[in-house]
Structure formats: C-alpha cells, structure tokens
Amino acid sequence: MIQYKKIPYIQLIPMIIITFILYRLVNNIENIGSIFYRISSLLSYFIWGFFIAYLLNPLMVYIERETKIKRIYSISIIYTLFIGLIFLIMTLVTPNLIKSAVDLFDNIPEFADKSYKWSISFLSENKLLNKFNITSYLKSYLTTFNKDISTYFAPGLQIIIDNLMGLSSLFIKLLSGIVISVYYLMDKESIIFNIKKFIYSIFSEPHSIDVIQFGKLVNSTFKKYFIGKVIDSIIFGIITFVGFLLLNIPYALPFSLIIGVTNMVPYFGNIIGMIPAAIITLFFSPIKSVELILFIVTLSNIDGWFIQPKIIGDKVGISPLLIILGIVLGGGLFGIVGMLLGVPTIALVKNLLENFMNKKTENKQIE
Secondary structure, eight states: OGGGGGGGGGGGGHHHHHOOOOOHHHTTTHHHHHHHHHHHHHHHHHHHHHHHHHHHHHHHHHHHHOOOOOHHHHHHHHHHHHHHHHIIIIIHHHHHHHHHHHHHHHHHHHHHHHHHHHHHHHHHHHHHHHHOOOOOHHHHHHHHHHHHHHHHHHHHHHHHHHHHHHHHHHHHHHHHHHHHHHHHHHHHHHHHHHHHHHHHHHOOHHHHHHHHHHHHHHHHHHHHHHHHHHHHHHHHHHHHHHHHHHHTTTHHHHHHHHHHHHHSSSHHHHHHHHHHHHHHHHHHHHHHHHHHHHHHHHHHHHHHIHHHHHHHHHOOOHHHHEEEEEHHHHHHHHHHHHHHHHHOOOHHHHHHHHHHEEEEEEETOOO
C-alpha cells in the first residue's frame, strides 16, 4: 500500500489541479459561453415542463381532492383536456389568425388610402389649422406617408414571416415540456421531499424551517398571481373578442388574442395590446378606432375593479405605485419576462417586509 504521507508535497496536488482547470477555463472563455448557452437551451425543455406542471398542478389537486382517484387517472384527465384545448386552438384559431394577418397586410394600402382621404377632408374644413397655415404642412406629410405606406409595413411583415419559421422549434419545446411535466406531477411529493431533505442537510433545523416557510410563501404568491392572471386574461380576451364582433371591429380574432396575451402585464398590458389594434383600425375607420379604444378602456376598468380582484384576490394586493415599480424594474432588467415576474416579486418582498416589521414592532406603540 502506498504511504501518502511519504509522498512529498501531495497536499499541493488539489491546488495544482484547480489551477489547471481555471487556466483552461480562462484560456477558452469564448467556448465557455457557447457551452453555457447550449446547456441553457437544453434546460429550457425542463423549464417549459416545470411551468406547465406548475399551472396544471392546482387542477390536479382539486380533482384528486374531490374524486379521491389515483394520481395516474387525475393526470390522464387534465392532460386530455389540456392537449385537446391546444389542438382545438390550432384547428380553429390558427388558420383564421393566419388568414386575418395575411388579409390585413394585403389591405393596409387600401385602408391607408381611405384614412388619407378622410384626413385631407378634415384638414381642408378645419378653419383653425388654416388660420395658422398648418394645413399645407400636414397635407404634404400625409401625402408622403401615404405613398410610402408599403415601405413602412414591409419590414413588419418580414419579421412576422421570420418568426413563423421558428414556430416548429416552439412546438417541439411545447411537446417536450408536456411530456416532462407529466413526470414532474407524478413525482411531485418525492421531488418536494428531496428538496426539503437537501435543505435540512445544509442548514440547521431552525434555518431550514425558515427557508421552507419562505419557499411556501413564494409558491403561494406566484401561484395565486400567475394562475389567476392566466384565467383573467382568458376571460378578458373572450370578452374582447365578443365585444369586437358586436362592434364590427375588423380582425376581431387577432386583435382580441393580442390584447388577451398582453393583459398578463398589469396596467400597461391592455394599452400595449390596444395601440397597434387602434392604429390599424384607424386606417380602416377612424370611428371604429375610437369605439375600440373606448371599449378596451371601459373593459379594463371593469376588469381592474371587479373581475381581477375576484379571481386573484388580496394575496398579491399591492398599491398601483408598487405595481408600476415592479413592472419598470423587472422590464428594465429582464425585458418581457421581468415585466411578468416583477409584480409577484414586489408582492413577495412587500409581504416579507411586513412580516419583518410586524415582528420587530409587535410590542411597540407607534403613533
């Protein structure tokens, strides 16, 4: 047997190995970035699976609680409904959506010409603008814009075509995420138990309890927000679609779909989705554009005061100032994903600060 203590400087071997590894990493730093990108790309399937499982878990829990059936049967029920809903959307919505988008871009020059004629007529009859000699300048600008309308919208059409080419990759990730999410739900208790076991193995018992309680608060806040917001956005999108049909708004399906999706972002989401719809409708009919804006503004207020509080409740109830802070910080740091995560994160921080301050001021009288 080798006597390690007789080998000189054996204690330096781990340091030499670590130094060599660090040298190789620094020397191939450009390759490290591509490796991490590849790893993150592969992990995206598991992230998709986690979010799908996270959204479907409450429905699974509800079915098991009410029917007392086994896990395999509850999973079969919810995934039959989930996959059926996806294929229903693909069968009914997608063809109409593509047809509407193509028709929209084909008719934009015609709509622009109608809008141009209406604007010229309005400017000619406006005495106030004629008085300050503004009419001629505006007419000149509108004439130039009307001639170049196809040039303005061609890049947008190309972007849409390029994004449609990437739908196959998105579809593969969705299918892979659905398969992986099944395993998340099947082994949910085992996964949670092992996470708790890992926490207890690296922290003391009091700290482990605090970490687990923090995890429960995070789960409760995000689950309440995201599931409630998804349900609220679906309702908002359906009401928008029905309202647009009743108002004879052109391209009701794509417009309502965009507004329903952007409704996930509080306060600004409806405005973000409404602006392109209002601009495009303006080319078709200025009156319809005004009707669209009034309808969305009214519906947004109804949603904010009545529908959303009933669905999401007071769990993430925070002031408008904090909501705007969460959206601005999240959007500025992490883009669209940050805007979606900003509000529940701010709500979580608010709850933690309130709990901390309540404990510290429990026996103090504050006037």
